[in-house]
Amino acid sequence: xxxxxxTVYRLETPATTLVLKADTAQILYYGKKLVSADWCEALxxxxxxxxxxxxxxxxxxxxxxxxxxxxxxxxxxxYSKSKILAxxxxxxxxxxxxxxxxxxxxxxxxxxxxxLYLYYTVFEDTDAIAVxxxxxxxxxxxxxxxxxxxxxxxxxxxxxxxxxNGAWARERRKNARAVCGGTFVNxxxxxxxxxxxxxxxxxxxxxxxxxxxxxxxxxxxxxxTEYDGVTRVIAGINDFMFDWTLGAGEEFCxxxxxxxxxxxxxxxxxxxxxxxxxxxxRGKWKKRERPVLVNSWxxxxxxxxxxxxxxxxKVSKDLGAELFVLDDGWFGRRNDDTSSLxxxxxxxxxxxxxxxxxxxxxxxxxxxxxxxxxxxxxSEESELFRSRPAYAMRVPGRTPVRLxxxxxxxxxxxxxxxxxxxxxxxxxxxCGASYVKWDYNRMLTDCFGKGVAAGEYFxxxxxxxxxxxxxxxxxxxxxxxxxxxxxxxxxxLGMMSYFPQIWTSDNTDARDRLQIQDGSSYGYPQSVxxxxxxxxxxxxxxxxxxxxxxxxxxxxxxxxxxxxxxxLSEKDKKTVAAQISFYKEHRKLLxxxxxxxxxxxxxxxxxxxxxxxxxxxxAIAVIAAEKRTNVPPPRVAFKGLxxxxxxEVTARRQENYENNLSFTAGGDVxxxxxxxxxxxxxxxxxxxxxxxxxxxxxxIKKQKNL
Ligand code: DGJ
Numbered sequence: 041x042x043x044x045x046x047t048v049y050r051l052e053t054p055a056t057t058l059v060l061k062a063d064t065a066q067i068l069y070y071g072k073k074l075v076s077a078d079w080c081e082a083l084x085x086x087x088x089x090x091x092x093x094x095x096x097x098x099x100x101x102x103x104x105x106x107x108x109x110x111x112x113x114x115x116x117x118x119y120s121k122s123k124i125l126a127x128x129x130x131x132x133x134x135x136x137x138x139x140x141x142x143x144x145x146x147x148x149x150x151x152x153x154x155x156l157y158l159y160y161t162v163f164e165d166t167d168a169i170a171v172x173x174x175x176x177x178x179x180x181x182x183x184x185x186x187x188x189x190x191x192x193x194x195x196x197x198x199x200x201x202x203x204x205n206g207a208w209a210r211e212r213r214k215n216a217r218a219v220c221g222g223t224f225v226n227x228x229x230x231x232x233x234x235x236x237x238x239x240x241x242x243x244x245x246x247x248x249x250x251x252x253x254x255x256x257x258x259x260x261x262x263x264x265t266e267y268d269g270v271t272r273v274i275a276g277i278n279d280f281m282f283d284w285t286l287g288a289g290e291e292f293c294x295x296x297x298x299x300x301x302x303x304x305x306x307x308x309x310x311x312x313x314x315x316x317x318x319x320x321x322r323g324k325w326k327k328r329e330r331p332v333l334v335n336s337w338x339x340x341x342x343x344x345x346x347x348x349x350x351x352x353x354k355v356s357k358d359l360g361a362e363l364f365v366l367d368d369g370w371f372g373r374r375n376d377d378t379s380s381l382x383x384x385x386x387x388x389x390x391x392x393x394x395x396x397x398x399x400x401x402x403x404x405x406x407x408x409x410x411x412x413x414x415x416x417x418x419s420e421e422s423e424l425f426r427s428r429p430a431y432a433m434r435v436p437g438r439t440p441v442r443l444x445x446x447x448x449x450x451x452x453x454x455x456x457x458x459x460x461x462x463x464x465x466x467x468x469x470x471c472g473a474s475y476v477k478w479d480y481n482r483m484l485t486d487c488f489g490k491g492v493a494a495g496e497y498f499x500x501x502x503x504x505x506x507x508x509x510x511x512x513x514x515x516x517x518x519x520x521x522x523x524x525x526x527x528x529x530x531x532x533l534g535m536m537s538y539f540p541q542i543w544t545s546d547n548t549d550a551r552d553r554l555q556i557q558d559g560s561s562y563g564y565p566q567s568v569x570x571x572x573x574x575x576x577x578x579x580x581x582x583x584x585x586x587x588x589x590x591x592x593x594x595x596x597x598x599x600x601x602x603x604x605x606x607x608l609s610e611k612d613k614k615t616v617a618a619q620i621s622f623y624k625e626h627r628k629l630l631x632x633x634x635x636x637x638x639x640x641x642x643x644x645x646x647x648x649x650x651x652x653x654x655x656x657x658x659a660i661a662v663i664a665a666e667k668r669t670n671v672p673p674p675r676v677a678f679k680g681l682x683x684x685x686x687x688e689v690t691a692r693r694q695e696n697y698e699n700n701l702s703f704t705a706g707g708d709v710x711x712x713x714x715x716x717x718x719x720x721x722x723x724x725x726x727x728x729x730x731x732x733x734x735x736x737x738x739x740i741k742k743q744k745n746l
Contacts, residue, residue, distance in 0.1 A: 042124050042142050042162060048080045049144050051160060053167040056301045059083060062122040062146050065090045067194055071247055071301050087270050088194030090158060093117060100265045101223045103189035103274050108152050109181035117148035117156045128161045133503050135255045135537030136296045137170045137319040139163060153178035166314040172296040177286045185284040189276035190254060190297040195243060199271045201264040202242040204559050209547035209580050211235050211528040212559035219264045219271060227261040229280050231484025231498055232525055233532040240563030243273050248303045251312055253563055255320065256295035257534035258502035283495025295534070305562065310634060313565035320533050321568065325520050325540040329627050330598045332360065332620050333410065337367035338574045339604035342375050346391045346398045353405045355605040359613060360620035363475055364402050365410035370395060372422060378445045381417040382424030384463045399471040410475030413467055415460045416505065417446050417481065431456050435488040443482035451504035452489040452497060460508045468516055478539065480525040509538045522570055531560065541568050541598055548574035548602065549581035550593040551733045554664055557596045558641040566651065567631050571597025585733060586723060587612055588694040591619045592662045592735040595630050596649050599623050615695045622692065629653055629660055636679040638663065646674035656682040657742040664735040665720065673720035675713060678740065683708035685742045692737040696723045706746055
């Protein structure tokens, strides 16, 4: 809801209030819901502003930086008008949130007639406010945009800047640092949102936690600056090498960001989950239970043919899987990662048949067929490179940097975009894929496109990708798309606007995965996180974990198996079949329940998660802990239950535990932090593995009211 009193606007969600004064561009208040009606006067002297520019005595990190037509940097954006729009404006060619909501539009104009627009859309059901910015060049000459952030929020007080950082195979580890006397930055310059610095950040202070979440998959930058007791948070496209020429009469839209406030990190996470699931993920799969898949990658890598794939598919079907995904290696002459990207023709010699025939054989086993593709890339060893070398992204006269032996395509070029739409559409149509894994396995280094200004390249690349993806997704509305970028290098709300799920990380080691999923869960719901059970010892870590542990952890996301199912022992096959049948029975709750992190997965006594049904009548929890010599099992607290209910708690029957625990307790007892499971370390299979993580899964069901 948006209320107006003069030029003061009050943006209300059930739990938060944002008060803006349009004419002075002030944020009078943002935080916990205010109920009192006499709000404007008392808050008038707020030092917090909606945007910051150069040339008016502000020397901190700014949100808007231009080079004017006269060559100067100074702007002075003065209030022009404001209005409430009944519908959210469309962000042309950019990912965006959607849904019924009102939007506040604010307009400020500089003496040069360049206008700055700010948009605030209130999503009441999720306590989130989507923010975006636009520059319209009303001057007669071109200007340069050096920076246009999506959102600026100034908050009084001191804050911790919380970011999610890492690398390949250890994405999104939570880091916090106190922001004091300067600017602290979280940014990607890699051309993708990156493994290293996710575009979701939090500002945590005495009054609560503020979340800022960019809907963008390219170079981004989030900064927090503390100056004179005010903390300025800015999020948007990275201004690193950014220089956008805006002709007379043209406009430039910054990507959208979502911001929200909650008293605790837990509450903020659930707002972000709801926002992503309700207002970002779209299409047929939005609220649909996702299929249990078997993916060929870690089971076969490049070493397969149609017969071996069909053998794997048959076993997968017997185990209860619903979808078989043929990963990398089915096209061109691809037998390792040195060739063929771009040649999306069937490798008949290797498969022994066409892709369409293979897909039909897999479907004949009673499974849906899914396919892997990496459309934005090109191998120099490929027909495509030989015939269309200009499609590759390279700087003329320089030796390009190869990462994973490959170059990227110049996605800023319309010809390349059309080629990609054509080839991807053809692959999907000819094999009748029900699922597509869209991979992207290198960061960008040789950013260059003929006719594209260097300072525009990174963003034009992303605009090209979004254009292509939105066309393909529209053309195949029933196909389930899973985004991927060498694991989770484009795990962001930008991609999630098109792809309802994303491969979270290439690291499937249960202990590492628990942490990666835990870090990811601060900003993203479990319904977008691909999570697979893989072989033991794990191919990334070399560590071993019991099959039940690998399953319990994968239940924190969208379950799949990524191992050679033919090699499972008969005993393990039985275990997997029981796991899949359990998962199918409970996947609605696991995939779409309200998700809470339990304990502390980063070195606490225990970690884990619980997914609770909206009415709090049912939940599934996973507890994980590492055994240390002569240390008793942890004392555990569940979360999200109703303290006024009595629940029946049953441990899932795990192949590695003899004791099948079951008891009854009040919701308050289950959440009090004193739950103790004496047999927690009695795991039969774990005893054989040193340094093992022990896990148990609990089904929690309401029995009655207290
Ligand atoms: C990277 C992905 O993250 C993996 O899952 C797999 O698809 C490989 N690429 C294939 O090359």
